[in-house]
Amino acid sequence: MIMTETPAPHASHQGAHRLDAAAFTTLRITEAEDRLHARLDRPEVRNAIDATMVDELHALCAHLEHHPKILILSGTDPDPQTGRPGVFASGADIGQLRARRRDDALRGVNSTAFDRLAKLPMPVIAALDGYALGGGAELAWAADFRLGTRELRIGQPETGLGIIPAAGALWRLRELAGEAMAKEILLAGRILDAEEALAHGLLNAVHPAEELLEAADALADRIARQDPLAVRISKQVFHMPREAHPQIDNLAQAILFESEAKFDRMQAFLDRKRRKAAEKNTGDDA
Known part of the structure; x- marks a missing residue:
């Protein structure tokens, strides 16, 4: 969690990331x-x-x-x-x-x-x-x-x-x-x-x-x-006026295509798919 140097209004002295x-x-x-x-x-x-x-x-x-x-x-x-x-x-x-x-x-x-x-x-x-x-x-x-x-x-x-x-x-x-x-x-x-x-x-x-x-x-x-950055960007792009699309979608996707979460989450998806395929093949062989 990122900490701020100056607490926001009603912020706790024990942790500026939490409200008092x-x-x-x-x-x-x-x-x-x-x-x-x-x-x-x-x-x-x-x-x-x-x-x-x-x-x-x-x-x-x-x-x-x-x-x-x-x-x-x-x-x-x-x-x-x-x-x-x-x-x-x-x-x-x-x-x-x-x-x-x-x-x-x-x-x-x-x-x-x-x-x-x-x-x-x-x-x-x-x-x-x-x-x-x-x-x-x-x-x-x-x-x-x-x-x-x-x-x-x-x-x-x-x-x-x-x-x-x-x-x-x-x-x-x-x-x-x-x-x-x-x-x-x-x-x-x-x-x-x-x-x-x-x-x-x-x-x-x-x-x-x-x-x-x-x-x-x-x-x-x-x-x-969900990935927090993808959720944040989706909410922002959703509320853009129609004339901003599809350009804003492409720009937003470009940001997410470079995020670590995208690589990690997609790799985890592929790993799960691979494991399920391996388990199925093992079951068929039996």
Whole structure:
């Protein structure tokens, strides 16, 4: 792991490659060698996204831009003792949102953070339970993968509050679900359940609530088995405009054709194939 000389915001003094989890107040951070799990943690307001959470998302992104890892985003787990359901994020903090004016909108408070998260080097997995509404839905749209529970309700109710969803939904939803469904969500305030979201390509899979985080980790395991550089470059090339292809593909492949991982992984593949052929021949001779 590469170490930085100057710790990033919220970095630990014991190791600049790890965030100081105790320094966060709206996110609960768990960091491993190949992934980082950030749980939205404002259960008293159903994880409404406020200015502090946005600042902490920026700190999280700064860390992952320097030390690329898979990111898992989730919300509050269900509490069987109190019966409180799980929730990803019920939206932006309406109290703060009501006080914002023109200059706040022009600064793109939420959109800047969500766009930065979408552009992280390694994939982002959003594990969605309960409500993912407004800004919470837009945070989910910025992820590369979305897993949901059967209890999920997701949508954009902003026009009912006299505003627009300006943190990515107005253009990401068309790309994800097509124009017809995007307009129904954006202009008619339709809230989708998990099966509807899955059917329209807004979720990758639906899992029981108690298996959601296990499924997110299983997906992260699959990503982690790939070559990290190939994953990073694939994500960057995927988001390039159409006119950049195929030239950008050729340039990206040229970089990977010279990587040690390419030679090692392909040699390992050939060795496995050779061993299987030898084992088959031995079995036939017997």
